[in-house]
Amino acid sequence: MLAAQDHKRIFEHDLGPSTGGMGCYAPPIKLASPAVLAAIKKSILRPTFEGLRQEGNPFVGMLFTGIMLTKKGPKALEYNARFDVDMGDKYCAVVIISAAGYPGSYPKGDRIEMENRHASGDVLFFHAGTSLEDDGTLVTAGGRVLAVSATAETLEQAVRDAYQGVSTVKFEGMHYRTDIAYR
Known part of the structure; x- marks a missing residue:
């Protein structure tokens, strides 16, 4: 990720x-510690991709996820499709x-x-x-x-x-x- x-x-x-x-x-690197990234994967990204898979809509490319870090943890604000970037x-x-x-x-x-x-x-x-x-x-x-x-x-x-x-x-x-x- x-x-x-x-x-x-x-x-x-x-x-x-x-x-x-x-x-x-x-x-x-100053904002995204390993703990923050793990919380984002667990609470936002995995459920998102699992939901897409269950609906029969596997995603190919890069899914840009706008996230705000709050006192209650990371929150998804928006999703945008992007070209894959390496x-x-x-x-x-x-x-x-x-x-x-x-x-x-x-x-x-x-x-x-x-x-x-x-x-x-x-x-x-x-x-x-x-x-x-x-x-x-x-x-x-x-x-x-x-x-x-x-x-x-x-x-x-x-x-x-x-x-x-x-x-x-x-x-x-x-x-x-x-x-x-x-x-």
């Missing part, structure tokens, strides 16, 4: 309105670059400049709110514009690589959190 920590709020230190996510990191034994950090105004109204059509598609190491750029103009110009088309993902041997290196990738992107009003993986 792979655990990850999401950063939902728009601003650093979890301030501002909630979003679809401004970044995440995995595994969250990071091996590496750490991962993802930083979302958003348009000005997100999660409220935001401009569309701002030209995006990218120095290169690979900053260093295992860095990937996932397009979300982007579009190609007829002339091939990449422009903003949504609130969460790009996700910059990096995998590395340490969490610190994955975070550095993700932010290095972010530094290669430029567009009017771009916004991103600078504290991904710092809690």
Whole structure:
């Protein structure tokens, strides 16, 4: 089981309105102790997969389970299907670059400049709110514009690589959190 920590709020230190996510990191070694992971497996994941199996709906892929840790134990908030991800034994950090105004109204059509598609190491750029103009110009088309993902041997290196990738992107009003993986 792979655990990850999401950063939902728009601003650093979890301030501002909630979003679809401004970044995440995995595994969250500071938050997900072996005891917490065991409790999640026992009280949430095993019953979920057993229920799916009993209903004749075996799940293939990765089931993202949004979980809140409470004083009464872990509680499931949501389930989302994701593509299967194999990071091996590496750490991962993802930083979302958003348009000005997100999660409220935001401009569309701002030209995006990218120095290169690979900053260093295992860095990937996932397009979300982007579009190609007829002339091939990449422009903003949504609130969460790009996700910059990096995998590395340490969490610190994955975070550095993700932010290095972010530094290669430029567009009017771009916004991103600078504290991904710092809690």
